[in-house]
Amino acid sequence: MQTKAVLEGDQWVINGQKVWTSLAQWADWSFVICRTDPEGQSHKSLSYLLVPMRQAGIEIRPIVQMTGDSEFSEVFFEDARTDAANVVGDINGGWKVAMGTLAFERGASTLGQQLQFENELNIVVDIANENGAADDPVMRQRLADAWVGLRIMRFNTLRMLSNAIDGNELSREGMITKLYWATWHRNLGKLAMDVLGPASEIAAAAPYELTRLQRLFLFTRSDTIYAGTNQIQRNIIGERALGLPREPRP
Template sequence: MSQAHAGTDALRAEVRAWLEKHLSGRFASLRGAGGPGREHERYEERLAWNRHLAEHGWTCVGWPQAYGGRGLTLEEQVVFHEEYARADAPARVNHLGEELLGPTLIALGTDEQRARFLPGIRSVTQMWCQGYSEPGAGSDLASVSTRARLDESAGEWVIDGQKIWTSLAHEADWIFVLCRTTPGTTRHQGLSFLLVPMDQPGIEVRPIEQLTGGSEFNEVFFSGARTAADLVVGEPGEGWRVATALLGFERGGSTLGQQVGFARELDDLLDLARTNGAIDDPVIADSLARAYVDLEVMRANVVRGLADGQAPSIAKLVWGNWHRRLGEVAMQVLGAGGLAAEGDLDRWQRLFLFSRADTIYGGSDEIQRTILAERVLGLPREPKVNA
């Protein structure tokens, strides 16, 4: 056995043993709680669990040790996320800070910004949300119209505009905002990446109720909201570079943990199909078999492509469509009874409804295909149509 494999095996055993010991007592009932479409579920208890993880050094595992992380390699991070998913541990509440903003500040922030914000992210005492999408700028992020001007006399940025689909904005202490700071610019030019406190009179958060009944997404309105002049990541006008760098951190080692969760969903759906007899329908049996094969292929491709700079676009296309199809198969397995709900939706109805968004959020299929066509295959750039 190579030294590298011996190291990952030891880490796997350590993570597995720690989770088995600590997902007990007051945390035992949290197994499986939370996740996409269920971020509202037992939020305070999951927050307490996240802080428990932090106290024992299991947050920000991929961050350098100098910033409070464990400095795990990509392979080691995969081990952690796989074991976390296998334990059916609750969905963590600080993904945006830990997996997105933290690595961005480590790579592009100032020493002062890192000293101010990284400790709170690592300890899960400072919650973040993401201010990217707008009513007129979803997948086409370069069309953002939220604006900020520098009030030099006050030493502050003044922000006006609107963001939408802002996950957990109602729970966040801070928001990182992509906005236009150079008047007269368009597209990628003149954007800046600002760090903005949520608790101030110039910010209003309105929940958006989903088909699944939850409201983890929000609209955020800025009306003269303010943040300090030095809370811009990178130079003013470099926001596009910072924003795209952050998106590059979005899908890393945690992607394979996601595959473990998908496998559990498929296993549970197979159990349901065997129990209610749906497995005897050859069409449904074929759909379930295809889902199993596709999941194995997806995992193999993710493992092979983690180090590939374009792998995130491929992975997003594959898992988003696979998960949406699984929701459709789930409704086939449920049969006519799945069309009605008494009170709350069951897990399969919720899967079907929420997975319709899997091919949209985090970069729509159309955007991912354009990235692959232009940057990987070298095809001509898509013509831009001026509004």
């Protein structure tokens, strides 16, 4: 369902629905990309609005995920309101702003996340040393590959940021970042389960309390989906980084 906004006096009035809005139930503000030209169908009729989340016109329904958490929610807008000035960029020019936001989400914003990844990898290595999994040459190889992958991820992000220091736009390195980290992190989840072996099947507590590594495994299945799936990332790399012909548009 599309989200639409109409300007009434000095306020936008918003109606529609957003699915899978991360952290919505804790957010004070959200950005909402709304159709603001009722006649328009293309991306040229979208605007990027900043909307206060705590108001009567917004209903937030958390979705329970297979980790047992509710990290994201469905959000329903029924005559929700925001000030006319809360539009980022031009009216009907929201697509460009959305693409800039996504480029940041897929690229530079993940540098800090790499510390969490390192922390998770250290836990997996410690377990492998303790339970003997590290004695298996194949497992040792996979652990070493994970370590190498994390270093590559860091150097690529630093390379991307260094290039941006001179005021350049984020460069082509940025376009491989999401595909690379998402695949690496999903594989770390699988490695964690393999290192644990049969213990990976035992929950922390009844009825459904999972260990950190079980949650890591389950949540990382979504890493290759949100912020643009791996397939979409490959299209972006092909078309924008390598200049290959655009795929046919329906």
